[in-house]
Amino acid sequence: xxxxxKNLKNFAWYALFVFPLLFVFATVVLIPFVIGVGYSFFSWDxxxxxxxxxxxxxxxxxxxxxxxxxxxxxxxxxxxxxAIVTINVLGLAFALVVTTKLKVxxxxxxxxxMPYLIGGLIxxxxxxxxxxxxxASIGETTGWGxxxxxxxxxxxxxxxxxxxxxxxxxxxxxxxxxxTGIQAIPDDVVEAAQVDGAGFWQTLFKIKFPLLxxxxxxxxxxxxxxxxxxxxxxxxxxxxxxxxxxEMFAMNIYNEIFSLNxxxxxxxxxxxxxxxxxxxxxxxxxxxxxxxxxx
Amino acid sequence: xxxxxxxxxxxxxVMMASMLLTGCGGPKDASGESNSQEGSGQxxxxxxxxxxxxxxxxxxxEGGSANKIIVFQSKVEITxxxxxxxxxxxxETGVEVEVWGTTGDDYFQQLKNRLANNQxxxxxxxxxxxxxEQMKSYLEDLxxxxxxxxxxxxxxxxxxxxxxxxxxxxxxFGVVYNKSLIDAEALKSTDDFINMLKEQxxxxxxxxxxxxxxxxxIGHILNAPFAMQEDPEAFIQEVIDGKVKLKDVPEFQEFAKxxxxxxxxxYNPLEANYDxxxxxxxxxxxAAIHQGNWCWSMFADYDIDFEMGLAPLPISGxxxxxxxxxxxxxxxxxxxxxxxxxxxxxxxxxxxxxxxTNYLMKEFGFIPIVEGMENDTLDxxxxxxxxxxxxxxxxxxxxxxxxxxxxxxxxxxxAEGFFTTDMSTDEFLDQLTDAFVQAGEGN
Numbered sequence: 045x046x047x048x049x050k051n052l053k054n055f056a057w058y059a060l061f062v063f064p065l066l067f068v069f070a071t072v073v074l075i076p077f078v079i080g081v082g083y084s085f086f087s088w089d090x091x092x093x094x095x096x097x098x099x100x101x102x103x104x105x106x107x108x109x110x111x112x113x114x115x116x117x118x119x120x121x122x123x124x125x126x127a128i129v130t131i132n133v134l135g136l137a138f139a140l141v142v143t144t145k146l147k148v149x150x151x152x153x154x155x156x157x158m159p160y161l162i163g164g165l166i167x168x169x170x171x172x173x174x175x176x177x178x179x180a181s182i183g184e185t186t187g188w189g190x191x192x193x194x195x196x197x198x199x200x201x202x203x204x205x206x207x208x209x210x211x212x213x214x215x216x217x218x219x220x221x222x223x224t225g226i227q228a229i230p231d232d233v234v235e236a237a238q239v240d241g242a243g244f245w246q247t248l249f250k251i252k253f254p255l256l257x258x259x260x261x262x263x264x265x266x267x268x269x270x271x272x273x274x275x276x277x278x279x280x281x282x283x284x285x286x287x288x289x290x291e292m293f294a295m296n297i298y299n300e301i302f303s304l305n306x307x308x309x310x311x312x313x314x315x316x317x318x319x320x321x322x323x324x325x326x327x328x329x330x331x332x333x334x335x336x337x338x339x
Numbered sequence: 340x341x342x343x344x345x346x347x348x349x350x351x352x353v354m355m356a357s358m359l360l361t362g363c364g365g366p367k368d369a370s371g372e373s374n375s376q377e378g379s380g381q382x383x384x385x386x387x388x389x390x391x392x393x394x395x396x397x398x399x400x401e402g403g404s405a406n407k408i409i410v411f412q413s414k415v416e417i418t419x420x421x422x423x424x425x426x427x428x429x430x431e432t433g434v435e436v437e438v439w440g441t442t443g444d445d446y447f448q449q450l451k452n453r454l455a456n457n458q459x460x461x462x463x464x465x466x467x468x469x470x471x472e473q474m475k476s477y478l479e480d481l482x483x484x485x486x487x488x489x490x491x492x493x494x495x496x497x498x499x500x501x502x503x504x505x506x507x508x509x510x511x512f513g514v515v516y517n518k519s520l521i522d523a524e525a526l527k528s529t530d531d532f533i534n535m536l537k538e539q540x541x542x543x544x545x546x547x548x549x550x551x552x553x554x555x556x557i558g559h560i561l562n563a564p565f566a567m568q569e570d571p572e573a574f575i576q577e578v579i580d581g582k583v584k585l586k587d588v589p590e591f592q593e594f595a596k597x598x599x600x601x602x603x604x605x606y607n608p609l610e611a612n613y614d615x616x617x618x619x620x621x622x623x624x625x626a627a628i629h630q631g632n633w634c635w636s637m638f639a640d641y642d643i644d645f646e647m648g649l650a651p652l653p654i655s656g657x658x659x660x661x662x663x664x665x666x667x668x669x670x671x672x673x674x675x676x677x678x679x680x681x682x683x684x685x686x687x688x689x690x691x692x693x694x695x696t697n698y699l700m701k702e703f704g705f706i707p708i709v710e711g712m713e714n715d716t717l718d719x720x721x722x723x724x725x726x727x728x729x730x731x732x733x734x735x736x737x738x739x740x741x742x743x744x745x746x747x748x749x750x751x752x753x754a755e756g757f758f759t760t761d762m763s764t765d766e767f768l769d770q771l772t773d774a775f776v777q778a779g780e781g782n
Contacts, residue, residue: 092455093476093673112777180610197609197759286609287756302448303744304778305473 083311090307103312116296124271130211135218143226157216168280175205199289225259257336405681411439411460413446420702461682464666467496468739478503479672489710504667508705511724512631513660514650520626523650529593536604539626548625549608550616557754558746563652564590565737579779586768593654595764632720649723663736742778749774
């Protein structure tokens with residue numbers, strides 16, 4: 045009897061903590077997701093009183109020949125590949141710098157983390173001014189027209205601007221994760237390596253990096269999924285322009301649903317988008333997981 | 340240590356937030372259930388009612404006519420005045436008017452979301468055309484309002500012979516020019532206009548300014564060649580169906596020629612925004628801008644030392660400006676019968692009572708469209724629209740018949756391409772044609 049009571053009490057405690065979250069997760073993620081999958085088989089404009097027409101897999105077939113969607117996929121892939129490298133390299137470099145005995149390390153950490161707190165939408169508007177108006181007028185006054193033109197008027201440079209802003213935003217955040225990873229490396233291992241005559245680079249590559257693998261897993265996962273899903277910076281910085289050269293996946297879907305009123309078709313795109321993001325990140329996590337070493 | 344504390348705090352907030360969220364979720368869900376039970380017998384109107392009551396608490400549907408209505412509209416310039424009007428309306432009639440705010444950009448999406456969730460406003464605004472057509476099942480027949488017969492011809496938004504939308508006003512747009520720099524009488528053809536652009540450039544000025552916002556970049560200026568067709572709506576459909584290539588239509592050839600001259604002789608519109616476009620014009624750096632009477636409010640901060648006028652875009656000898664109803668009032672057909680009545684009463688009052696018309700004319704600064712209404716306090720640009728209206732030298736807004744989202748999603752990229760490369764006018768027109776075909780496919 046007493047045991048059963050205890051079990052019940054335990055269960056009640058678990059329930060108290062789990063159910064609210066489970067409820068929220070179900071109502072805002074699971075259920076809408078399932079309904080969304082259903083909508084992707086319809087041609088519908090999102091208004092309950094307007095007709096929903098069942099079109100089967102037509103929406104998905106149409107996707108394959110949607111040149112605009114496919115080119116947005118190309119932009120997203122280019123953006124993601126470059127941004128992952130820049131964000132992680134910079135984040136790791138920052139982390140290595142601020143974990144040394146540098147005097148200003150605490151201030152530096154705060155400053156480097158700050159951009160992440162501002163938020164993508166506002167960052168986008170700030171940088172729109174910098175790479176647009178400010179760069180153009182610097183170019184005019186100095187005559188260095190090669191770099192200092194209005195970046196947002198050129199497709200490739202606008203994509204570069206997106207990468208710069210995303211890096212500026214995310215690097216500080218990724219840095220924090222690397223810092224915890226670096227601090228978790230026991231000093232004795234590093235010292236032992238140094239006593240054995242390992243230099244800075246050898247310690248870095250042979251000792252620190254293998255022990256940092258768990259951090260790499262997390263950081264790569266976060267940057268990968270965040271970059272694939274990027275929307276806020278895209279919306280405020282370039283708006284997809286010029287000439288759709290920087291239209292990413294998420295923005296393409298947003299336009300399809302909210303501007304063009306193709307709710308069903310947009311939903312189909314979103315499902316495909318979800319599958320791609322899930323697949324890519326799962327593959328990445330499984331690869332990097334294998335390379336983690338146990339202490 | 341610090342990190343632990345922060346972590347604890349974070350966890351705490353997340354927990355709190357989730358609790359709050361669940362708290363919110365509960366009652367809503369419950370009302371939703373009760374809704375479906377009530378609604379099962381009485382179709383959607385009952386559901387709408389349920390949604391409304393749960394939304395604003397006190398039962399607004401008791402008694403004969405609702406004592407509270409909600410107004411949601413897209414014209415941000417009149418928001419403050421509308422709120423003042425709401426207070427006056429409550430004083431005169433005792434019916435409370437709640438005005439929902441919007442930033443303008445995402446108004447239509449917000450409206451759709453709210454209507455789709457049965458939490459829609461009683462009275463709302465839409466652009467007559469594609470927008471109102473899409474929302475048709477949510478619109479109430481307004482034919483029985485007393486002043487409908489006195490509306491200027493063709494202004495009311497009619498569907499199947501019923502008046503569904505009451506126009507706000509009419510707005511005119513075309514070439515807003517500086518009378519001390521340009522002689523509009525001399526601009527009779529595309530070539531005249533291009534010569535003017537050349538001359539202005541030689542004088543160090545921009546002949547015609549545009550800006551990067553979708554409608555100011557291409558939407559409005561593209562209206563002219565479309566509206567000049569015999570039957571613009573049928574023409575748009577033919578372009579969408581691929582039966583007509585814009586390249587083969589003379590008005591579009593001239594339009595492209597003019598657009599090309601803009602690229603050569605004026606500043607790059609992609610580098611300007613609405614503020615800069617109007618500011619340059621007000622300070623005399625641009626001789627003209629492609630705008631409408633709405634932009635007068637932009638000049639309030641400047642000491643304007645010249646007279647301005649409104650001229651047609653003279654492609655293919657065009658002598659008409661565009662004058663059309665930008666937005667119209669609609670009543671939500673999904674609201675309860677009492678609320679619908681209250682919404683209609685509100686519009687009736689707005690267009691017939693002394694206070695209401697006073698607001699329309701003096702406070703909103705609208706160009707009158709109801710017979711017998713007069714406005715003697717119009718700003719100079721709106722005044723410039725009147726002669727065109729009186730002489731019938733106006734054309735409609737063909738762009739309201741474009742497929743939904745057309746201008747922002749399909750036309751802007753083409754214009755951006757045109758202004759950032761040296762695309763030929765033929766390529767430009769081909770891309771415009773393709774844009775219509777693609778946009779049409781989705782709808």
